[in-house]
Amino acid sequence: MSRIDDADIELVKSSGGVFEITLNGDLVYSKKATGRFPKWKEVEAIAARA
Numbered sequence: 001m002s003r004i005d006d007a008d009i010e011l012v013k014s015s016g017g018v019f020e021i022t023l024n025g026d027l028v029y030s031k032k033a034t035g036r037f038p039k040w041k042e043v044e045a046i047a048a049r050a
Contacts, residue, residue, distance in 0.1 A: 004047045021046055 019031035021038065028046050029038050038046075 007047055
């Protein structure tokens with residue numbers, strides 16, 4: 001697995017199978033919208049936009 005440097009990551013407990021990634025306060029990935037968890041390469045691409 002790769003490493004994402006200089007990232008502040010916070011896990012927020014939720015319910016109902018919600019998994020979301022926000023970047024600078026903007027929702028950039030939603031499991032609810034896509035119906036699946038992101039692949040690691042997608043997470044890396046999201047982090048690269050920071």
